[in-house]
Amino acid sequence: MTEKRKNLLFIAVILALAAVLWLAAHHGGTGRTAVLRYGDPQVEQRIDLRKNAEYDIDTGLYTIHLRVENGGIAFVDSPCPDHLCEGFGTLKNEGDWAACMPAKASITVE
Template sequence: MKFYSKVRVRFLDLVIFGVAAALVVGTSLLVLNRQSGTRYVQMTGETGEWIAPLNKDAEYQIPGPLGITYVHIHDGTAAVVDSPCKNKLCILAGAISEPNQWVACLPNKVFVRITSSGTNDSGGVDAGAF
């Protein structure tokens, strides 16, 4: 008993395969191009907003209602390294480096986010919202 048959590839099959491959490549290029550009760290606190390049090492003190939250930028990453909040979830979140990643210290009202000059960033829904 034979369980296989001859597979005939027709012209329309090749066209569909070519269109699907072109869509995959085009979408990949759009996504990669969208994430290129200079990356910045946007830090928001009770008294204002600070923007710093992600490629320059620095230490920032962001004031909040509970005290000072310390943000450390090093080797292309940004992290909250100390905060006066009780549970320290913002510190446990670790370092961020990709556009639209963020860390927040909610009790101290401090928000740290990565943005990119190459992004058409409208603040919309992304995969992290699900």
């Protein structure tokens, strides 16, 4: 094998490794973070799903209550009139989404 071919092979291997590492770090999120969006103008808050916690967020219309537990997040004890947001249950998987329309708030798991 010529020196030029060895160098090209080495570069190809390094690029392939870099691509795999980048995809592992950035592909569609980790399922360990939720993005809460609320208000007008819209505010975005990232919530770590690895730490159990409770959040009371004033959206300007309602104070929403969120619970992070066992790697998931849920609307709990909603003050809105219909309580539909509570019906979404616990969001754990990448792409899971829920909203409280009266509070103009939504959560998406990344």
